[in-house]
Amino acid sequence: MKCLLLVDIQNGFCSGGNLAVPNGEDVVPVANRLIAEGGYDLVVASQDWHPADHGSFASQHPGSHPFEMGTLGGKAQMLWPDHCVQGTRDADFHPGLDVAAIGYVQRKGENRAVDSYSAFRDNDQAALTGLSDYLLERRVDVLDVCGLATDYCVKASALDAKAMMPGVTVRFIADASRGIDPAGVEAAIAEMSAAGVRIVTSADVTGAN
Numbered sequence: 001m002k003c004l005l006l007v008d009i010q011n012g013f014c015s016g017g018n019l020a021v022p023n024g025e026d027v028v029p030v031a032n033r034l035i036a037e038g039g040y041d042l043v044v045a046s047q048d049w050h051p052a053d054h055g056s057f058a059s060q061h062p063g064s065h066p067f068e069m070g071t072l073g074g075k076a077q078m079l080w081p082d083h084c085v086q087g088t089r090d091a092d093f094h095p096g097l098d099v100a101a102i103g104y105v106q107r108k109g110e111n112r113a114v115d116s117y118s119a120f121r122d123n124d125q126a127a128l129t130g131l132s133d134y135l136l137e138r139r140v141d142v143l144d145v146c147g148l149a150t151d152y153c154v155k156a157s158a159l160d161a162k163a164m165m166p167g168v169t170v171r172f173i174a175d176a177s178r179g180i181d182p183a184g185v186e187a188a189i190a191e192m193s194a195a196g197v198r199i200v201t202s203a204d205v206t207g208a209n
């Protein structure tokens, strides 16, 4: 079974959002084309879904500013602007995304005490979201991962998919993803590739080449 995982294609990570990724919304038409033409048996999506007082927010650390390193649960943590707060427009999927095609939504980041870049488990790797069991129960053997942001949640999701579901082919779709920092994107692609994640384009997936 071939599955597409759309990572955090939410207003908060697109232009005008609280944690906008440069040109984040450009992934929307590519994702829609993949949904229509990628031959997937299943489409799932992750959704960053924070309480208003989430510990990754700089606003919860007096004297700190967004994009500074801080600590959360005793571990180094990038401090973010408040983003994707549960029930707000910022947390909604981008309105252009074909949400009707999404068969399962995995919310993450609900525990204020730990951040969750990966769609599969919290950053401290203690709590699983349940997505790996969901996919394995459905006998997914090819998982394509794309979305926002390449250097954080997409990378973490692809690496965890590879680590937690050893028999599954995991592919990162580069042109259906955007990152925060160009150097970080380059490093993320190298790290994913070294871990056995295949780096592909949407044209490779749809056979448009």
Ligand SMILES: [Zn+2]
Pocket: 048, 050, 056, 083, 084, 109
């Ligand atoms: Zn978040």
